[in-house]
């Protein structure tokens with residue numbers, strides 16, 4: 001006879017409950033930060049974010065389009081933006097090769113610019129339904145050889161391919177232009193917390209680096225950077241409460257020459273994104 005005490009019953013139920021939670025989380029929670037972190041074959045982290053190469057054999061070839069890809073990582077993630085060169089280079093080298101090298105990024109071109117290397121900007125759909133946008137800093141994009149070249153005409157979207165780089169493509173990736181392809185979507189998930197490295201004094205005055213400028217409390221300046229997909233660093237003046245968010249880091253050798261020495265501003269750099 002087995003004597004089931006009240007205590008062992010509750011432990012048994014608890015284990016069952018944990019197993020249920022665990023099963024639910026592995027089947028349905030892939031498109032979350034934790035799901036991304038646990039899928040190490042298809043994910044990696046850069047600057048605190050987790051990036052996940054997401055695809056499904058049930059997707060018809062040449063789908064989704066770039067517009068459709070915008071909502072695939074919602075509501076916990078977004079289509080990936082890679083603001084720094086280090087980030088973009090990691091996205092490139094870690095992109096899967098083989099049958100799924102055709103990976104959508106949240107990089108699009110404003111077609112009203114006539115030159116193909118102009119008008120590129122990050123445009124990613126947020127869970128609110130609004131798009132976050134920021135003009136791409138071209139020197140941070142590892143374009144593939146000869147790209148962007150508008151090779152098939154109206155190439156106003158961008159994919160990233162392993163050990164090749166970023167290429168301009170038609171946003172519907174039609175098979176008549178590119179062949180029949182299994183598409184992949186690069187999703188980006190934010191952790192709950194970031195640390196910010198405080199590092200000396202100064203600011204940038206180059207308009208192309210600036211994401212936003214507001215007059216707010218210091219804690220609001222941190223949270224604005226925290227919530228922005230483009231924010232790499234910010235300069236804050238505690239006296240005037242001037243808060244300037246930047247898409248580049250003052251430690252990045254490509255941009256450090258543009259740092260203006262200014263003892264009234266403190267630098268804060270997003271953890272892991274020194275450059």
Ligand SMILES: *[C@@H]1O[C@H](CO)[C@@H](O)[C@H](O)[C@H]1NC(C)=O
Nearest residue numbers: 109110111112113119121133
């Ligand atoms: C595209 O560029 C034109 C010209 O600079 C500008 O007027 C328009 O607002 C831009 N469109 C988008 C979607 O950014």
